[in-house]
Amino acid sequence: MRSSLFIALVLLSGAVAGTVHGLVNLVLVEPYLDSAIGIENQQLFDSGKEKDTPEFWANYYSYRAWQKGGEILAGAILGTAIGSLFGIVFGLSKNVLPGSSFVKKALILALIMWATLYVIPFAKYPANPPTVGEPETIILRQTLYLAFIAISGLGALGFYQVYKRINKKALAFAGYAGLMITAFIAMPPNPDPITLSADLLNGFRMVSMVGVSSFWVAVALILGVLWHKIDSDKVTREKYQ
């Protein structure tokens, strides 16, 4: 496949899937974000940093409308970025992935990447709504989160190489599990206190996971279908009865 066509397919699938992610968030996640920001606003009023005036609310709603629009744009950007990684891995691994079609192969790869790059890191460092997170700890939290994702992703890649050499799936899987359990225990927890209600926190985390999962399903379906349709990869089809 030509470079330009490959890049175009990957970017298109990532951008569209990212937009889907943004739209799902607008419907499912925004009510939780608004509730959490409402708590922040109340804290500002109570501390005297802001006054509960019509002017405040006019500015607030205008600002929030801008941020909600930004969510779609950010979804497209993040989708394009993560979709690029997905496209690279899919392009390199499509011949060894299980599945009888490109769509099935893409869905299986998306399931693996969703688990290693999102679900497992989420178990250690779950998503938090506004009001959770001190500005002073942002660099530490970003470093920890990125490091855990890198350990999980590179660990999966490393143990896949081990599997290819020793051809023992259970042993390679156990090695990856051991690595992640060690990282889970060794790495420090999120240092910031959580003062939100459990209902708001858990509800936010649940819909957050639905949103991210919608991206992985969408990017796999779109890239798999596009790859199948275009398929200018000089595919040799052997038919036999």
Next chain:
Amino acid sequence: MSQREIAISKSSVPRKAIIALAAIFAFGLFVVGFDQGHLFAPVFGEKAFDQMYIHELTHDLRHAAGFPCH
């Protein structure tokens, strides 16, 4: 009578494409997940770190996608 179809791809992924997509991945991830004013700092200086324009614009997705925020 059953019929099976097997798709075999012979070509590999172009190296140029991998490099370009890897750069897009790193840049996009930084923009949405980690920028705290760094991208506009060369133009606006310290003010960019106070305003955090991109951080604020991507704020909702940053929370929803699981990235640390604030």
